[in-house]
Amino acid sequence: MGICLFVAVFGVADALIQGGMLGDLALMCPEFTQSFLAGMAASGALTSALRLFTEAVFTNIDTGLRKGAILFLSISTIFEFLCIFLYAFVFTKLPIVKHYRRKAALEGSQTVSSDLFAAGVQTDLSEKLVNGNLDRLSNKELLFQNLDYAxxxxxxxxxxxxxxxxFLYENTGQHQLGSWYPLVLVATFNVWDLISRYIPLIQCLKLESRKGILILVIMRFLLIPAFYFTAKYGDQGWMIVLVSVLGLTxxxxxxxxLMVAPKGYKGPEQNALGNLLVFFLLGGIFLGAALDWLWLIGNGSF
Structure with a gap:
């Protein structure tokens, strides 16, 4: 119970920081958003490496699973606190961050103005008036204009x-890799997820078509029957290929x-849109994790 509560607290902290970061980065360069998302994927790859390490060290030890989990959570906690510290005390003082926040404040962003004030940077209302109209789209208007992205x-x-x-832990059956098999699948996903987040930096491979993105998103749902039948009839090689496709896409x-959506908006609108998109992203994570239990139906574990 204690571990579950501990994980829940850090889940809330992660959501708040993720929303704040992507809201800030949305009003900056798209490449900053890509770097942040790549960093998140890198943390997933590092987590997989850590999990493989704990499996190797504690696999033949009594209560090894518990000890491995405690070590895993301890190291993760250190990194989590480090990230919170960097975001709260270092990120806000970076010159590039102050520059973009000041630019957004001059365009009428109240939240960014508060952040600047807290960091000791003043913005003059007369400068705001000189820089043009302070009106911005409401959150509702932003959401309706970007409903497809959300x-x-x-x-x-x-x-x-x-x-x-x-699913990778519960429904993939027994294979030659034994207890290592789900760990390898998770590591495979995280590695391809990390690699794929750098692909949009190559301009000719960056997808900017709204319809194109939506079509690919819908086509991904073909992976559900693909995973089901591969787990039932396929071997571990095909499962690794499917996991790679899942991570890549x-x-x-x-x-x-997240790189394309904020384009064309003023700073305050980009900031708000970034927060709105993160809300839908986290909503998808929550519902997806809940639906994950459906794989247990008919598996003898439900």
Whole structure:
């Protein structure tokens, strides 16, 4: 119970920081958003490496699973606190962050103005008036204009989290790798997820078409029957291929959406849109994790 509560607290902290970061980065360069998302994927790859390490060290030890989990959570906690510290005390003082926040404040952003004031940077109202109209689209208008992007992110993570990681642990059967098999699948997903988040940096491979993104997002749902039948009739090689496709499309499409969506808006609107999109992203993660339990039906574990 204590571990569950501990994980829940850090889940809330992660959601708050993720929303704040993507809201800030949305009003900056799209490449900053890509770097942040790639960093998130890198943390997933590092987590997999850590899990493989604990499996190797504690696999033949009594209560090894518990000891491995405690070590895993301890190291993760250190990194989590480090990230919170960096965001609260270092990120806000970076010159590039102050520059973009000041630019957004001059365009009428109240939340960014408060952040600047807290960091000791003043913005003059007369400068705001000189820089033009302070009016901005409401959150409702922003959402309706970008409903397809919000739906894209929601569906991307609903599908991903409905398969990863629960299905990979519960429904892939017994194979030559034994207890290492689900760990290898999870590591495979995380590695391809990380690689795919750098693909949009190659301009000719960056997908900016709203219809194109939506079509690919919907096509990903073909992975559900593919995983089901592969788990039932296929071997571990095909499962690794499917997991690679899942990771590749997850990272690539998420980065494309979050890099393209804020374009053409003023700073305050980009900031608000970033927060709105993260809300749908996290909603997809929540629903996907909940739907993950459906794989247990008919598996003898429900």
């Amino acid at each position: 739906l894209d992110l929601f569906l991307i993570f609903v599908l991903t989290l409905s398969i990863f990681p629960g 997850n990272g690539y499409l998420a980065v494309c959406v």
